Amino acid sequence: MKLDIRAYNTMLGQSNVNVIYSGPIWSGGIDGIAEMLQRKLDFDAVPLRASQSVFSVFVEQMNNMLMYSAEKELFVKDGDGENGAPRGIFVLGVSDKHYFVHTGNVVTDSSAAILKTKIDHINTLDKQSLRQYYKDRVRQDNPNPQSRGAGLGLIEIARRAAGKIEYEFTPHGDGLQYFTMYVVI
Numbered sequence: 616m617k618l619d620i621r622a623y624n625t626m627l628g629q630s631n632v633n634v635i636y637s638g639p640i641w642s643g644g645i646d647g648i649a650e651m652l653q654r655k656l657d658f659d660a661v662p663l664r665a666s667q668s669v670f671s672v673f674v675e676q677m678n679n680m681l682m683y684s685a686e687k688e689l690f691v692k693d694g695d696g697e698n699g700a701p702r703g704i705f706v707l708g709v710s711d712k713h714y715f716v717h718t719g720n721v722v723t724d725s726s727a728a729i730l731k732t733k734i735d736h737i738n739t740l741d742k743q744s745l746r747q748y749y750k751d752r753v754r755q756d757n758p759n760p761q762s763r764g765a766g767l768g769l770i771e772i773a774r775r776a777a778g779k780i781e782y783e784f785t786p787h788g789d790g791l792q793y794f795t796m797y798v799v800i
Contacts, residue, residue: 639700686721
């Protein structure tokens, strides 16, 4: 069956999807996608504050996938043996004049439990409480030994979001879950 590019582009346009990426994630790749995203926001003449929020949420979500994805795409690089790059999916679109960022990746059951606890807590806070929680977290040591970051990414996402962080975990087997996060900005 031949793919009808015009029909496919119309379908993506009607669903308000502007950017979609699925595959391996590495820091250089994030830079390339970030540059493309910034150009898209500039092209759409998105106001500076909204553009910064979309970009910030994108960076935080991509870094989370980079650090915590349990699914790796193996590749061989110049005889160095096998290497693995985390896998994930990123979707940017517009709905009701608001941008949305939707990501998905496989995480371990233990990471899923930590993420659920953090997001559920963050979702109980209003904007002022989020600001204070962020300041408090900056001042304290990271209590999570499994975390590779400062633990501020989800708080930053929530601070920039227009509403609560929406998420879902779907069992993936063998101690893994598929984690999706949807944020409206």
